[in-house]
Amino acid sequence: MRCPKCHAEIEEGYLYCKNCGEEIRIVPDYDPQVEDMLSGSLKDVVKEAQQNASEKAAGVQSAAGQSGEKTASNAGASASRKTEGTSRTAGNGRKRHSRKRRLTEGVLCICILAIAGLISVTLFRRNSYDYQYQLAVKAAADNDADRALKYLSRAMELEPDQTYMWLFKAQIEKDSGDREAAEESCRYILSKLDPDNQEVYTMLIEMYIEEGDLDSVKDTLSRCPVQAVKNSFADYIAAVPTASFADGIYYDTMEIELDADGLDIYFTTDGTKPTVNSTKYEGPIRLTEGSNTIRAVAVSPKGVLSDEAIFSYEISYLEAEPPVVSPDSGEYPAEVEIVVQVPDGCTVLYTLDGSLPTLDSAVYEAPVKIRTSTVFTAVSVSMSGRFSESVVRRYTIDGSASGDEE
8 A cells, every 4th residue: 555645665564654654544445446346235125025014914814814704605604603703804904014013113113223324424425535535545556547537536536636635646647558638647746746856746747758858858857947857957058158258249250169068069150050960069150250150069978969059250450550760761871760659469570672561571579670771661450460551761870771680
């Protein structure tokens, strides 16, 4: 037998549940067929009593008739003897008839009382919540799901919307293989009776796991407000990936890092939905100029995918500011020291022969001294590789026709 409250197995002979302390009320075995048989038997008794009474009444009438005929045939007897015999016979007949009538009435009264008692007991049991519920418990213990649900349905009519009855109903349906009905019963409890019921959430999730329905496991856990349930099924929960930078517009090269509490992450950058077959995240994702969209999911230890995370970035490289070169172009009597102001976040490249600087040109790191006429050309290069406009300075040194860098 199982406890009607917590459904734990109860050892034979115990009158309470060791698990929750619930008192167990013992109900005598009851079989509707037995009561039908008893009712039928009592009806037969009444019918038989009525029949016997009729037969005995007919016998009295027959005896009276025979007595009359015998008196008529002996018409020659004396008048006093005739009168005495007739009076004695009639008196005896009335006494016998009275006794038989009282006997018949007594039998009928007993039968009526028995039938009334049976009807009262039947009606009491039919309308007793405790009795119907205990019958359901016994039927469930006997693995008779149909009878258990029948009795439980009647009990629920008598006392509707009892959470533990709906949970018992769901357990019977689950054990009998009717998962769809069990799920409906569980969802009724959560939506109408007890939205924080830990047992119901546990039963639902276990059913989904047994069926391999990981999407329903994920959905149920995401809506579950009971932390104890989430802790029990932690391996089925996947954290949503987060990014190291928020969505927005950026003006330089970026590298985005993803994290999901240490879980494996899969992502795409082409706008498609990520799956476990997408690129696995193993390091920072470098963004290029223009629009960039990262779509990512994490995977729990039990293979449940997290909700999708989408990150959008607009990378717009700024033009590099040109460097500031001094002194200005002109004629100088002797050595000239060229000083360059480098814009923030940039590198300055320069040449001394008038050509346009490239990535292979000299990098400005300190003032440049010249003693001969020189064409100094400089550009700034941003971290994104953007070149600024070039700045040209022409220095003429008296008595010099060519320029060399010191």
